[in-house]
Amino acid sequence: MLELSLCGAELLLRDGLMRADLGISGGRLTGTGMGRRIDLSGFRVLPGIVDLHGDGFERHLAPRRGAMKDLSAGLASAEAELAANGITTAYLAQFWSWEGGMRGRDFALRFLRALRDYRGTGTDLRAQLRFELFMLDDYGDFEATVAEYGVAYVVFNDHLPHDALNRGKRPPRLTGQALKGGRSPEAHLAMMKELHRHMTGVAPAVAGLAQRLGERGVALGSHDDDTADLRRGWHKRGVTIAEFPETQAAAAEACGLGDAVVLGAPNVVRGGSHSGNASAADLVRDGLCDALASDYHYPAPRQAALILSQEVGLEKAWALVSEGPARVLGLTDRGVLEADKRADLVVLDGEGRIGATIAGGRVTYLSGAVAERFLG
Known part of the structure; x- marks a missing residue:
């Protein structure tokens, strides 16, 4: 499974959008970044x-x-x-x-x-x-x-x-x-x-x-x-x-x-x-x-x-x-971006298009500019 730190994106939390890092480890979300850093500046990460x-x-x-x-x-x-x-x-x-x-x-x-x-x-x-x-x-x-x-x-x-x-x-x-x-x-x-x-x-x-x-x-x-x-x-x-x-x-x-x-x-x-x-x-x-x-x-x-x-x-x-x-x-165990929840998330660009989907800590979809960020 992925060991990643998603950096620079706006995260959709319970209180609204907030710029923060989000980690993924062992199929779960972590409050701090772990593993390889992915710069997602300009994108939004949602549950x-x-x-x-x-x-x-x-x-x-x-x-x-x-x-x-x-x-x-x-x-x-x-x-x-x-x-x-x-x-x-x-x-x-x-x-x-x-x-x-x-x-x-x-x-x-x-x-x-x-x-x-x-x-x-x-x-x-x-x-x-x-x-x-x-x-x-x-x-x-x-x-x-x-x-x-x-x-x-x-x-x-x-x-x-x-x-x-x-x-x-x-x-x-x-x-x-x-x-x-x-x-x-x-x-x-x-x-x-x-x-x-x-x-x-x-x-x-x-x-x-x-x-x-x-x-x-x-x-x-x-x-x-x-x-x-x-x-x-x-x-x-x-x-x-x-x-x-x-x-x-x-x-x-x-x-x-x-x-x-x-x-x-x-x-x-x-x-x-x-x-x-x-x-x-x-x-x-x-x-x-x-x-x-x-x-x-x-x-x-x-x-x-x-x-x-x-x-x-x-x-x-x-x-x-x-x-x-x-x-x-x-x-x-899901539905929100919080530590210890299942690592289920989507990455949206500024027009609301899906660039990535991660389910249970596994990449299930990757496309466009977001794919370029993940693939380096």
């Missing part, structure tokens, strides 16, 4: 990005349906993209869903095996499993899988088109979804109708599963809450992370209950939700956000933090992609 929810890895694992047989090669490609975007800890959001294909149970198991065996360049890659509530026959297998692979973060989803099914209408995007899952549209629709029919059995099953997972220390989140009542219901089950709440009311309820709110960084970059939901930037301004996540676009956390920094300051904005997400999942 590495902690990404709580991202599915951008999917296109690396399967650029075309069925095209990628060796998932380890896809994980290496995904890690390269993560590093190039300053992400040092990444929760890869993998579905366990009735939708099938890359979102199905079998692919989830392949993914977990590949991730367990993967040896990367330093980025801390972790699994988040997104479980579809209405898969009542899968509850036992899912719970056993969480235990077997040590999955520490589970998010509950419900992507069934209940409104259309209640009205007897053909759900939108049925044909495309069916083909991705390897089914005919008729078979796919029949399966959705059968799952939808078991509405009354879902609530007690979810409550039991959430209680058992929570007792084992698994962090639990809900997805796309659209009402305060829905968020309150999840809170009562011990599900204390609200991912991407769709309304201001749901986000406010989460905060009022002491739950964590995770918003999509692409929403900030776009200037609003692409589906008409609440504006993430507005929720940040209202103090209703603990963390920003990449969602589907790995460049977005850095971009969103820099956009928000114009309004709320760099230390507060960057905390939403570093210290904030680390706190949400209890990662006390």
